Amino acid sequence: MRPEQQGIEVAVLVSVGRHPITGRARRADQDARGLELALGLERQLPGSRVGLLHAGPRSEENESALRGYLGMGLDTLTLLEQAEGSDAIPALAEHLAAAPPQLVITGARAERGEGSGLLPYALAERLGWPLVNGLAAVEKVENGVATLLQALPRGQRRRLKVRLPAIVSVDAAAPAARQSAFGPARRAELAATPVPAEPDRELAEWQLAPARKRPKRLKIVKAASARDRFKAAAAKAEGGSGQVLEGVSAEQGAEAILKLLNEEGVLR
Amino acid sequence: MLETLLPILIFAALGLAVIGAWRRVRLWRQGRPSAVPLLKGLAALPRRYLVDLHHVVERDKVMSNTHVATAGGFVAAAVLMILVHGFGLAQGVLGWLLLAASATMFVGSLFVARRRRNPPARLSKGPWMRLPKSLMAFSLSVFAITLPAVGILPADFGHWLLALALAAVVVWGLGEMVFGMTWGGPMKHAFAGALHLAFHRRAERFGEGNRSTGLKALNLDDEAAPLGVEKPADFTWNQLLGFDACVQCGRCEAMCPAFAAGQPLNPKKLIQDMVVGLAGGSDANYAGSPYPGKPVGEHHGTPHGPIVAREGKALVDAETLWSCTTCRACVEECPMMIEHVDAIVDMRRHLTLERGQTPNKGAEVLDNLIATDNPGGFDPGSRLHWAADLNLPLMADVKQAEVLLWLGDGAFDMRNQRTLRALVKVLRAAEVEFAVLGTEERDSGDVARRLGDEATFQSLAKRNITTLAKYRFQRIVTCDPHSFHVLGNEYGELGGQYEVRHHSTFIAELYDAGRLAFAPWKGGSVTYHDPCYLGRYNGEYEAPRNVLKALGIEVKEMERSGFRSRCCGGGGGAPITDIPGERRIPDMRMNDVKESGAELVAVGCPQCTAMLEGVVDATAEVRDIAELVADALVARPAVEAVDASRRNAGKTAEEVI
Structure with a gap:
């Protein structure tokens, strides 16, 4: 490797996933991709260290799911032990601020719980670090600046330079996770540290119901030839009917939104 | 002169064979422990050899008879030779029996020689090609030195040069048949094979109509223990002994569907690679068909080194192990009762459970x-x-x-x-x-x-x-x-x-x-x-x-x-x-x-x-x-009538409605 490239400290935030069909706990797909990215970075930049971090309650089900990450080739996972229903963000932010890694990798969205996808943003806000979402690859790290490849829709990529420390989130564009091996997974250590639990008050007030599939807008293609159909299928989504409101008051903006929602039949 | 030389030669060969045996046993003992009843196994050996093994060998009638003549003749000749020439008990019937035994062995070795003229592809060449000559050297020389002992020829027959030449042939024969048995020649199969039959890991497979085909469970209770077989020494000692018993007849190779399909697996080569692993070295001396598409001589291993390398090459490539369909055709065909499928699954267990390297769709x-x-x-x-x-x-x-x-x-x-x-x-x-x-x-x-x-x-x-x-x-x-x-x-x-x-x-x-x-x-x-x-x-x-x-x-x-x-x-x-x-x-x-x-x-x-x-x-x-x-x-004849009446009943009911 080139001499100016030095090993960096990477923390991967992992969650307990949920299998989409059976609902069983598992390693979450996006978080596992994040770990895969980190392990690739470790190979690319010798001397890098990858740490695993999870905040949440310790139970048999959670533990076996978390060990799924350890089976990818790590010796230890730091578990910030909290009671069920606690807010993970303060605990994670405190832990990361105490010994800041240069790079924090998370999945874009959790597979259970709120799954709002807000955790990386909330963490970035608390720590005051830049955030890059939809990461596809880390190209290089030089003098505290990382060159990243961000995935955009339809296979497009955008190259970004980010000063470390930073938070990056990965989705399905990141490399697929390697197989988790049973032996190393169960031998690895779960280093649990109890942290003060801050109950998530907002969450407690919410009403939770099973999610419904979001309705999909039908794409009506009026094409005469195969060429037109192909073009329609391959074309970029164009926001043709949208409008940009600038310099309007809050009331006007709200009215415009309300009008659109009525047009679309979201509000009746 | 020969009378004084022969006992020295015979007991020297036996002594060296004992040392070789001890060394070989130490190689097998590198393996993990496996509890088998030793004395009971030795007691069951004759039956396992004469009935179970012979049952498999018999599928090829010519080779079966050849082996009976050669091996039977050799065992009898070797025992009698020790008595007649080692202890000088030539008088009476023993000398004549020795003549008969060595003659039988010679006839057998003629068939072995015929077989080696245009050997089929599945047979290994190399040292195996000299085996018929060695068999003849042993049987002929023993026959010749016994002639004076029974009095057919005068004791001082022939020139001293002839005696010297005969002594040289005796040394060749003893070298291959007695010394080579434990030091690693083609005759190793007799020594390792006999013990393998006695200490087989699946004793229950022997006996008329018995079979033992279920894989053995892996003990998952010990969390610290590495799982599966990573190095040759991770096999149990009697599995290593089993690999060493291979006679390289290639019957497994002829039956293996993966080999026939040109996938990189040859059960015979796999077993030989395990032998290379248990003794340490490279596969360059292997003289049979290679794994399809993989040249011989590029792989090497040691008893405590990995079988499948994490990077580069070791004893075996992972794709060789994953080519197996576990159809057991090799095990069914093996006259030495070697358990290829057990070994392959043992090594796969390591790749999956310890390394997470199940190929292609395996992980999914x-x-x-x-x-x-x-x-x-x-x-x-x-x-x-x-x-x-x-x-x-x-x-x-x-x-x-x-x-x-x-x-x-x-x-x-x-x-x-x-x-x-x-x-x-x-x-x-x-x-x-x-x-x-x-x-x-x-x-x-x-x-x-x-x-x-x-x-x-x-x-x-x-x-x-x-x-x-x-x-x-x-x-x-x-x-x-x-x-x-x-x-x-x-x-x-x-x-x-x-x-x-x-x-x-x-x-x-x-x-x-x-x-x-x-x-x-x-x-x-x-x-x-x-x-x-x-x-x-x-x-x-x-x-x-x-x-x-x-x-x-x-x-x-x-x-x-x-x-x-x-x-x-x-x-x-x-x-x-x-x-x-x-x-x-x-x-x-x-x-x-x-x-x-x-x-x-x-x-x-x-x-x-x-x-x-x-x-x-x-x-x-x-x-x-x-x-x-x-x-x-x-419909069954008796039931048909019932059914028909039921159907009619249904019809009338409908009509009524």
């Missing part, structure tokens, strides 16, 4: 098995969707039944659903009281286990055993030989003992009991493909043929059928790991079907059906036995 299938209890990742709640209209009795409702119908993962496969529906029709026609587990059933764990994921296998098995323990039934019937094998032969070690029947066996029993009647067969010619997990794993060759006979079908046998049936390529997770070769195994099997001239091939396994039906431009149709039976069903 294992993840599916963990998350959804079936390899396809289907919703476990949809296991019974194919039978929505059949109103199958559920075990959860009825709690007990005469027969538990095990569906297997074919329940998710649209092709196998046709077989299952046919089987249900047959069971109903025979008025069998049966029930299914429905959504409580899980994958039997077969694929997980063959892919080396013993943890997932044991998890599935234990949960299935718990489910089965809730209900009462007399036997399990299944149309999947893999489930049949796992439930019947592999659950026992984990605490589940069941009486399991393959559907062909059960249908044959129903027919014999007069509970089924068939219309005469009107179709074309039919052949039958023996599934590996039904035939070689469970010895069921007759029942499917009896069912076909009952249907009025005369089976046109393929050249490779019965215990020599060629695999369809679907076992051992081979379609999942999908190691490329030059040909496809199912294509070769459908070609066998074509050569038999049959228009239809009857099968009894969902895997075989899928593999054989996947062949493009096949000349024969593929049907499961259950489908053939269901199509031929007619």
Whole structure:
């Protein structure tokens, strides 16, 4: 490797996933991709260290799911032990601020719980670090600046330079996770540290119901030839009917939104 | 002069042989411990050799007789030689017996020499090519030195030069036959082979009609212990001994479907590589067929070094291990009773459980098995969707039944659903009281286990055993030989003992009991493909043929059928790991079907059906036995009348309304 490239400290935030069909706990797909990215970075930049971090309650089900990450080739996972229903963000932010890694990798969205996808943003806000979402690859790290490849829709990529420390989130564009091996997974250590639990008050007030599939807008293609159909299928989504409101008051903006929602039949 | 020289030579050779034996035993003892009764094993040795081993060797009559003459002659000659020339007991009948023994051995060695003239490709060359000459050197020289001892020739016959030359030939013969036996020549097979038979890891496989085919469970209780076999020394000591017994006859190679398909596996080479590993060194001296596409001489290993390298090359490449379909053709064919499949799965266990390196779709299938209890990742709640209209009795409702119908993962496969529906029709026609587990059933764990994921296998098995323990039934019937094998032969070690029947066996029993009647067969010619997990794993060759006979079908046998049936390529997770070769195994099997001239091939396994039906431009149709039976069903004569009256009764009732 080139001499100016030095090993960096990477923390991967992992969650307990949920299998989409059976609902069983598992390693979450996006978080596992994040770990895969980190392990690739470790190979690319010798001397890098990858740490695993999870905040949440310790139970048999959670533990076996978390060990799924350890089976990818790590010796230890730091578990910030909290009671069920606690807010993970303060605990994670405190832990990361105490010994800041240069790079924090998370999945874009959790597979259970709120799954709002807000955790990386909330963490970035608390720590005051830049955030890059939809990461596809880390190209290089030089003098505290990382060159990243961000995935955009339809296979497009955008190259970004980010000063470390930073938070990056990965989705399905990141490399697929390697197989988790049973032996190393169960031998690895779960280093649990109890942290003060801050109950998530907002969450407690919410009403939770099973999610419904979001309705999909039908794409009506009026094409005469195969060429037109192909073009329609391959074309970029164009926001043709949208409008940009600038310099309007809050009331006007709200009215415009309300009008659109009525047009679309979201509000009746 | 010879009288004084011979005892020195004989006892020197014996002494060196003892030292060699001690060194060889130390090599085997590098392996993990394995408890076998030593004295009982030695006591059983003659029977295992003369009956069980000979039963396999006898499949080739000429070689069998050759071996009887050569080996029998040698053992007798060696013992008598020690008595006659070592201790000078030439008087009386002993000398004449020695003449007879060495003459017999010489005749045998002539046949060995003939065999080595144009040896078939499966035989190893190299040092093995000199073996007939060494056999002749031993037998002729012993014959010659015994002539004066019995008085046919005067004791001072010939010149001293002749005596010296004879002594040289005696040294050659003793060197190969006695010294070489324990120091690593071709005759090593006699020494290691005898002990291997005595201390075999599967003592239960010996004896008339016995078989032992279930994989041995891996102990998962010790969390610190590394899982599976990483280094040659991780095998048990008697497995290492077994590898050393290999005589390199290549019968396994001739039968191996992966080798024939040009995939990088040759069972003989694999065993020889393990021998290289246990002694340390490179495979450059191997003189047989290589793994297809892999030149000899590039691999090397040590007893405590990895078998499969993490990077680069070690003893064996991973794709060699993943090419195996676990069809057991090699084990069935091996005259030395070596257990190739056990060794391959042991090494796969390490690759999967310790390294997480199951190739291709392996990881996905294992993840599916963990998350959804079936390899396809289907919703476990949809296991019974194919039978929505059949109103199958559920075990959860009825709690007990005469027969538990095990569906297997074919329940998710649209092709196998046709077989299952046919089987249900047959069971109903025979008025069998049966029930299914429905959504409580899980994958039997077969694929997980063959892919080396013993943890997932044991998890599935234990949960299935718990489910089965809730209900009462007399036997399990299944149309999947893999489930049949796992439930019947592999659950026992984990605490589940069941009486399991393959559907062909059960249908044959129903027919014999007069509970089924068939219309005469009107179709074309039919052949039958023996599934590996039904035939070689469970010895069921007759029942499917009896069912076909009952249907009025005369089976046109393929050249490779019965215990020599060629695999369809679907076992051992081979379609999942999908190691490329030059040909496809199912294509070769459908070609066998074509050569038999049959228009239809009857099968009894969902895997075989899928593999054989996947062949493009096949000349024969593929049907499961259950489908053939269901199509031929007619009402039983006695029942027919009842049925007819019932139908009439229905009609009148309708009319009344």
